[in-house]
Amino acid sequence: MFLYKWAKAVRIAVLMALAVPTGWMPVQVAEAASEQGVVLSKNPGFETGDATGYLSWGAIQYNNSSNAYKGSYAARIDAGSGIYQTVEGLSPNTAYTVKVYGKKETSGGSTGGLYVKNYGGSDQVAEFTSTAHTVYTLNFTTGSSSTSAEIGIWNGNNTGGNILYADELILILPAANLIQNPSFESGDASWTLWNNAGAVANNANSGSYSMRVGEAIGDRYQDITTGFTVGKTYTASGWGKVSKQGAVGYMVISAWNSSYVKLEEAIIPFYNWLEYTQNSATIVVPPNTVRLMVEVKNNEGNNGYAYFDDLILKENSGPTYYIDTAAPNDNNNGTSPSTPWKSIAKVNSTVFAPGSTILFKGGQTHNGNVQFDGSDLGTIASPITVASYGTGMATISAGNGSGIKLTNTYGYSIRNVILDGGNRLTNTGKGIDVNNNSSARKLKLLHVYNTTVTHFRTGIMQRTLLDTSTYHRKLEAANFINNNVHTVFEYGITSQELTSTGADRDGNGYAIGVNSDTVSHVYAGGNTIYDSVNPNDESCWGLFYGGKAYMLMVERNTAYDGRAKEGLWHWGGSNSVYQFNTVHDIYTSGADGDGINPGASSNALIQYNYIYNCDGAGVLLDIGYGEDFVARNTVTRYNTIHDTYMKYGGGLWGELYGGIAINGKGENHTIYNNTITTENGSPAITIQGAHYNWDPNSTNILGTNNFKIYNNILNAYNGSILLATSVSSSSTGEIKGNLYYTNGGSFKIINRYGSDTVYTSMSSWRSALGYETSSGADTSTTGNPQLANPTGSGSINNFKIGSTSAAKDKGLNLASLYGFDVGKIDIYQNGTPFNTSYDIGAHEFR
Known part of the structure; x- marks a missing residue:
């Protein structure tokens, strides 16, 4: 393997010493990623069966084959003992990595483990904490004049305590970065x-x-x-x-x-x-x-x-292991396609280091449930990879269990595999199940790319322990990209919290995070999620995040064909984005059935989405409970929504959901430049607070304040409602610059405050509530938007405006009037404005 164009001579010198120098104490615990490179230490696996390359103090043995991580030998370090070697010929100001596979004979009782010192920096240690072989890693950088480092294992218990075992004590010069000018300190050079x-x-x-x-x-x-x-x-x-x-x-x-x-x-x-x-x-x-x-x-x-x-x-740092069902058994070393392992059972019984790769042979069906736990730790810099090799993708057939399960571990890249649960009605597992029930572990990096997940109860689920004090964001850097999740019983892709007992935090089908941000920096992009059908119509989502998600980016996904609670949904948190998604045919026999619902969250941006044929709202800005769950400061813009309505009699509490619905306690919702067509009686836009005892006509409203509705096309067919509100006056928000058009029915706007009042003209509504007016002038437009095919579904091009549309050049300039950052494109990714004036709706005609 080509790593460098040069090779540097490295001399191993063993320096005499009888004990750890007086006054030396462990001052730092570190565990970090290692990288593949040039191995510099001598006799790292102790396969000579003796002390070759090492000096020691105390009681040491080198023939403990039953405690070897691999090969035939390991070092046994009794209490009050240690082994070490000094590696010379290092380069100053250079990063190196030392790692070892170590374990304790029994739990508790001993303080000791891996150390590095005398390299020109502070001493570092990584204490052994497990009775199973675990990789312990230290990264260090030599000082400006340092050319050597001492590495070793010490057992600090001098009173007859625990015994330590060590194998594969390796000092490496990390692999080269293949990218030239990676930090751009040479400007654009090499790019x-x-x-x-x-x-x-x-x-x-x-x-x-x-x-x-x-x-x-x-x-x-x-x-x-x-x-x-x-x-x-x-x-x-x-x-x-x-x-x-x-x-x-x-x-x-x-x-x-x-x-x-x-x-x-x-x-x-x-x-x-x-x-x-x-x-x-x-x-x-x-x-x-x-x-x-x-x-x-x-x-x-x-x-x-x-x-x-x-x-x-x-x-990557670790070895690559191959699994081929045609192998006779699991006795091979597994490290090449010609010496593969046979079974998933062998994978489950092996401890994997950061940077390891597990490859299943493509075109084969591998039966079993792949399991990793806290001893199989990757890192964000050196993940553990699970993928296929050979021709095609490997299928992991999970029976009634989960396909791949990660328990209290992190740093994984899962790609190019098929996970099949057999039958979603009988399978009780997940395609990929990430379960963190440890209060002391924070998960970082889960990258799932180009997998197919089918026939499970749930497609991909990540669950983290409810925690009100520490590790509030217990899963970071999770990426779900270009996956195909279908024919599942309930959730497509989901994140939930666990209670203190380890059970799913689930109430009436909702997994709601309380008091802690369980996930942050989660990206879901390019996934296709469909056919999530629970015959009982419970707990069924396309893509769902519970637990106050922070920095959630959901883009370019397609979710459809589900008897589902929601298409794309999360609850609580802040700074989420839903953009360029297509959501359609979301059905329900009761409540919900919405396309996109960033429920009770703050600072959400919903833009450039195409939503149609949903039994609930197209976009639902949902109700909040208490100050921790208040929907506020959202922007909904440049979406095209068609034929979304509360199909079964006005929703759970008698609401009139529509294309876009503000529902519940919230403030500062801004909705502009959307194109909404409704055919089934429901409103194009709904604005309603959380009502006392859920009475839609109550005057005791918990509050939806300071909403702003601008430049939207509200297109009502067959007697549908253009707009539904529950407000006492225009003091609660502003509605300006929208286009109102009816076809096949009369003009209809309804206000439900106190009692249902239906307005059959723009003038009567303006006079009563004061909307669509500025200094006494009418700010509304009521002509035909000339949509290409306003009652057609399946193509977003049906909702482009025509050359003589009443929406053309009639939009308010929200940037100059209100200082909005309105973006630079419409839903068709054309620049805005085309001329000097903005159009109304999601399409900028050109």
């Missing part, structure tokens, strides 16, 4: 421009420079033609941020053959506009790859800039 991207001397994560992409669609890339090996796994990681909510930057790694055909790719999103965040993914380089391409790019939203810094592409 080829596609469009709208360049290095800037600001917004850096480290150093002075970053790569800025945007605001229009942009891309810079770098081709890598040497330094990688087919069949090896590489981790791409980096730091990124964006300049405003709704913008997304992507680091993309792709593999190409000599005919310029893309063979594989990994996508790493960045969407936090408040600070830099780290994210990563892995890629297994497929056969016939002749080059890898690294790209930094933005999305089509044109909503802002994306910034990138400190990018890395390195070979």
